[in-house]
């Protein structure tokens with residue numbers, strides 16, 4: 001077999017959707033956890049090109065297991081093992097902010113480069129580095145944007161006076177690339193973070209949202225604190241409704257419930273991380289890039 005997708009249990013549906021778009025087989029990777037916490041990974045018959053599919057939210061055990069799976073695939077005859085990680089972890093810690101801290105981005109980047117022949121991911125959370133190829137060196141790296149898929153999702157039933165709102169400067173690329181094809185007005189806030197769940201946000205020109213529906217756009221919903229603060233400002237400014245759309249949702253069910261109980265009418269994200277709000281399939285985006293790069297021959 002030339003190429004196949006290999007899927008861990010929690011993202012089987014997303015992996016199968018990708019395999020269907022690429023018109024190749026999808027196989028399940030089996031993981032058994034021992035009582036002492038170690039993992040045993042088993043892969044079915046390998047393919048010449050193996051696309052190992054796993055999103056790296058809650059990454060610590062998953063990272064070990066993808067290394068074990070990559071090794072098993074090579075032992076089974078794979079000539080190339082490509083990691084399909086729609087969500088890529090550890091990209092935020094790109095420097096030692098305090099003495100003694102590890103630069104996690106560099107460590108994890110080197111680990112992936114050492115064990116895989118290629119990586120495809122979506123909207124990696126990079127701050128001071130523009131190109132993911134600077135972090136993961138020497139292998140084929142595809143860094144994709146979910147913005148076109150998110151724009152397509154909000155297009156249906158969209159009111160033309162809708163205003164798109166980025167809560168902070170980092171969200172500007174996403175909010176602008178979604179607003180442009182839809183011809184929507186944009187507002188971008190300014191955020192200061194004081195802790196995991198403590199932010200101060202200002203939204204210049206918030207009055208522009210009065211009497212209009214607003215859609216918040218961000219790359220990641222983590223605790224939801226950023227969206228909550230911004231939704232409050234939009235409600236105070238007189239927005240008629242507030243929805244949120246993002247690439248990745250890492251938030252817990254309790255945090256999502258808190259958001260919807262406190263001023264956010266609807267939350268939608270891409271399915272880079274499976275979950276209750278992951279409504280927007282990213283399979284076509286991944287498949288187009290993988291095909292375009294010639295990974296599956």
Ligand code: R5P
Nearest residue numbers: 170220221222223224225226
């Ligand atoms: C910040 O740079 C990101 O774009 C997100 O705004 C942030 O990661 C969201 O985190 P939280 O949901 O915890 O506020």
